[in-house]
Amino acid sequence: MSSGLSLAHEPVTKVAHGKLAMWIFLASEIMFFTGFFGAFIVLRNSNLELFSHSAAELTKGLALLNTFILIGSSLTMALSILNLEKGNMGKFKLFLGLTILCGFGFLIVKTIEYSTKFSHHIFPWTNVFFSFYFLMTGFHAIHVIAGMIPMTFMFIKAFTKKGYNHPVKVETLGLYWHFVDLVWIFLFPVLYLIFPAH
Amino acid sequence: MSFDFSKAMEWAYKDMLTFFPENVSTFGGELDSLFAMIYYASVAIFFITYAILIAFIIMYRHQEGRKAYYYHGNNLAEFTWTLLPTFLFAGIGLVSDDAWTKSKYAYRVPNPDVTIDVLGYQSGFGWQFRYPGPDGVFGNKVRNQISSANPFGIDSNDVHGKDDLVIISPGGARPVEVHLPINKNVLVNLSSNDVLHSFFLPNFRVKQDAVPGQWIKVWFNGTKAGKYEIACAELCGSGHYNMRGLLIMDSQQDYDAWLDQQYKLKKPELSAPVTDSTAVAAVVSDSTTTKN
């Protein structure tokens, strides 16, 4: 930008640009999943029986495990931000690393879950319920991966000589990560627990 | 290519309302007059707003030494021109609603004198019609028996189904032709087995999408005997333009005569309600090649 001017003053809302943009983007993300949930509700009401006996075939245990993993990862994420702001890099690296591990853990469990489904000859085309199951959890998993990429990048950076010291960026990523967690908190009961009565 | 300018310009001196094709259904008139009402309101609004626009453009065009009026607007004006349209539009909404319920609501469909099933189909692009047959009762429809041979999915072990009369395009460029009686409430159960179609009877002001997996009730009451065209109004593939059909409105006697003539034609293969699949094939090959 041109020299000597103070056009780029500090944010009017006091919220960093990236962070503000992330909030807005998350609103958009909510609408994305709302699209699926809305469709799910519509087709569920026209296929109650199908949905309930299909839902019964999902393995709640693994899903529950994944719920804990994700909630844990949200915690470690928050802690890593905290420590970066405090400036103790060691703890920051530790917790960021743990978060990434949780991410991997979640994905591994998902892979197990999917492969058991396939081995039971359950596929996205088996019926509408499983179409939703695979598409919604699939998109959620993609979101998890999308979060882990910048996370790993920061993690690696943190080990270089320069180190990594952008608390705001980590915070912004944190927002996203909590959102991904939140989506799962919705997916879990809707797909696994709530059986339409009939 | 020929181009007759005077014919092409006919629209310029004809009123919009004169373009409606003749209306021959009971509620059609009501829909047309609704259109007319909104049309006149719009014309009024159009002339008012344009008069103001043009007047201002002329009166307030740039002139040397004139300085515009420094004025940011006032709330009274805002209120008036918020309320004015609100009332006018609310009026339109209210009068529209009655006509809407009358023509579309299932529970407002008057008890039918004649009931038929209609299917739009994509393989060859046409319409299939089903009459209840001499016994006056339709055979049950069961979705899992639907096939290109039995498009309505007529239950093979339902006696009422045996005599059901199914009419499809005769193949070639010739459109399918069906008859219905005038001055009778006709109830059409509309659906499709492939993609969306839309059952459009221009002269009856009837239009309803045919949705696979869903039987939708459409009704009308024809007031004038004659030959009318059936069209498809929802994009359904490259043959969408080619789903022309003919609806002949008869007096009751002519209609009855036509019906049992159809039954006679059908007698030989009463057993299974089959549509000549070779004919279908013929239509397929044909519709893709027809070009006027």
Add this chain to the structure above:
Amino acid sequence: MQSATAHAHETHGHDSHGDHAHHHDVSFIRKYVFSTDHKVIAKQFMLASLFFLFVGGLFALLIRWQLAFPGEAIPLIGNILPDTWVSDGAVTANFYTQLLTLHGTVMIFYVIIPLAVGMFGNFCIPLMIGTDDMALPRLNMYSFWLVPPAGLIMLTGFFFDSGAAAAGWTGYPPLGPSSGAGQTTWLISLFLIGFSSIMGATNYMATILNKRAKGLQMFQMPLTVWALFITAILITLGTPVLAAAISMQLADQYLHTSFFMPDNLLVGAPDNSLLTGAFVQKGNELLEHKQLLGGGGQPILWQHLFWFYSHPAVYIMILPGMGIVSDVLATFARKPLYGYKAMIFAIMAIAFLGFIVWGHHMFQSGMNPLLGTTFMLSTIVIAVPSAIKIFNWLGTIWRGDIRFTAANLNALAFIATFIIGGLSGVFMASAPVDIYIHDTYFIVAHIHYVLFGGALFAIFSGIYYWFPKMYGKMLNESLGRKHFYWSFIFFNLTFYPMHLLGVGGHMRRIYNPYIYEFLQQYQPMNQFITIAAIILGFSQFILIFNILWSLKYGKKAPRNPWQANSLEWAAPAHPGHGNFDSDIRVYRGPYEFSHPDRETDFYPQWEEPQGDEKTVHETKEHSHSA
């Protein structure tokens, strides 16, 4: 005062050149191709979209030719086109359907939205709020660079032997998913451009909220910025729903799911030539077992999801135009905008209502008629804020001192055509009236009156208005006027008669109307429309020529050629990276024209209140007075 600005212009002119000098070290690629400068990105949007305007327009003209002279060889190009498209020179039924689908899609997603939102959003927002660039310049660059590939992906469909997408721009299932690879490219393309819109919109909102110049209140922003701000909200909340719907249709096509497919469909197996591996094998086994596809899905579900986005999308296309028109009218009427606040609240109302009216596209879809009633009422209500805007624009030129520049002519044309297009909307809003005119040319007329007559004329207006700031050259006014008059006249001759066709019962999307007896009488009218359309099309070359000519020979633009008030005119004639050469402070609203106690008839937002003048004029104080 006059001389002062002139002097200022000179010196700053040098500054801005110096400013360029700073950037000579930046490689050509970074400066013009993968630039993060919002002005360069705006130009890229303009270039890409104008290209697509001609592509989409070419499709339209092919459509028109078929409707006027069915089965007759297309002049000039007819016989050189591959015979997957034409049979002895004439468009085939299949190709016609592809043409109308891609015409609609290209015009909406690759012309109007990128121009109205992409180009003006990028160019106007940072300049008009007095800042140096977007909040997130790099994100901004990505949001553009998704557009050309997305567009080209969709066009590649034409070269598949199954052809391009042919399910209409609405892509209704089961036709959509049961058709070939062309539909896939269409879906992917829309997904990408949707993502690009969201990235852009996020950025616009962050920028407007965070980077306004010192002293600039939200309610001192020009309406263009306000309109773009609210448009951005519509995009962030609407587009993702379309994205979800698209992924479901893609799944229906390739994973053999059936979100939109009921049981026992007699449609061909979806083409999965683009996909390999276990899924396809599984899928094919499956298809052998049950010859009929589908199960449990609902075709109408897609329509709900699609229109939940696509109705707001029509306001995404018109709102920026409304903002532009408001600014242009005020500037050239030399008069404060009438009812500034009312205008903003009207935009908000339109945006809000826009989310609860989508069902008016589905009156005949088989949706519960009860819903039809509610959607009819909400739709009719949405006409009210539009009325408010119309009357405020009229109020703005009332007792003004109107200059008929090319920009202003287009703005006035916007009002004229939007009245017609809007009123035709009210016909369709009445559900019972819509029974007959639904899916006829009455709708097509409406589409074009609001999209071409509305959105595109507003965009033209904006191009004439901001070109000087964009390229530092004035556009040629007389060429501009010529382009306007030709476009305006032949626009109306092309699209007004379509209302009459619609009332005559002429269905849309039909390849050959004349197999219907009741439509044969309309061939001469269709021929008239086609000839008008061809002239309309070629009139657009005047614009292109004007742009090219002015870039080379146009006279150098002064800093504030229109003597306007908003902040972009405080920047150098041809601003470089960083935009401004002086610090911006804002003292008043953007519409302080013809202020009584000033000798000049404009009072820029950035000009310090001088001398005896105590009160800082703010729009809100005045909107209540008198």
